[in-house]
Amino acid sequence: MIDKPFSQACENNKRPILAVLARVFGRPGTVLEIGSGTGQHGVFFAEGLPHLQWQPSDRAEHIPGMSLWFDEAALPNLLPPLVLDVTQPQWSAGQYQGVFTANTLHIMAWSEVKALFAGLERVLAPGAAVCIYGPFNYEGRFTSPSNQAFNAMLRSQTPHMGIRDIEDVTALAAQHGLTLQADHAMPANNRLLVFGLP
Template sequence: MAPEKPFSQACENNKQPILERIRHIFTSPGTILEIGTGTGQHAVHFASSLSHVVWQPSDRPGATGFSLGWIEDAALPNVLPPLELDVASESWPINCIDGAFSANTAHIMTWEEVKAMFTGLAKHLDKGMPFCLYGPFSYGGIHTSDSNRQFDQHLRSQAPHMGIREMDDLLELAERAGFRLENDHQMPANNRLLVLLKL
């Protein structure tokens, strides 16, 4: 029996706007690590249009099966089987990567996991390679919309470690890990796409 194909309306809504940005970032052949693949909708959509890259999905231990329905149904030659990746682990189960992408993870992870994500990527990306981080962020302690403020309250009511991240805190963390902000793109639905380059 084929795996089920879980569906995220948010992924469906944002996949094309994200693709229109990352197609100008992931321009060279290579392997792109996706952290927090989720349903697999992004992986399939991006890889089908970016045939020059190999897309490496990953998710936290125990969650990789969530994406199998989309990945196996698409059967794209440039999408690898999803890896179990605990970002807080000292050793990541990857070899060479040429870029990274993650969507809607920073506000779900603990802050220590966000730190670990940047630290781990810094170890695996060479100078000049990009990390694209998509999601909602606040600026100077102010949310960019009332819907983001409500979403932040909803997240914090679910678990105290969750919440929309403050851009100043995130950029300080990124710089300490060895990244600099190249671009901060405004995206639909009050989200952003941060393009960070390894120093």
């Protein structure tokens, strides 16, 4: 039997994130969440944004755990989770009015981050918005001692992981037609970046 997964970080940051998402994703549509993890964000955001269809996704090994949250919530606008590996050339068919991802870029290899943005270009509808939550560096500098320590811990686990420079992410997004529209300060030295398609 699978235990329902739990992330304290999700509980800590879900309300500040929702406050931004409610403004960015103000119109009805379908939002793809990449890297849904435990499923806590999906439940909270689908409940708080009933005008949206919320589409969770993640690698196959995470689907059973998050599904325990989804089955318990039984929200009509929370769609069944998709198996999604961003490095695969074909993502599930569909066009999305928005994309949200939290705490993914610093655990991916840079090649995977590139694959993520290439995939976004294939599935975003015109005028779509992309919201990316997590820690970022500015001009190669950490924004806090805690982020520097977190980065060292990540790299000690797997060398390809680490906090990304916002300039690198913004340049990569621009290669795929996405422009940085807002950079919101979040609790615990995190940011919520909002990118848009013309």
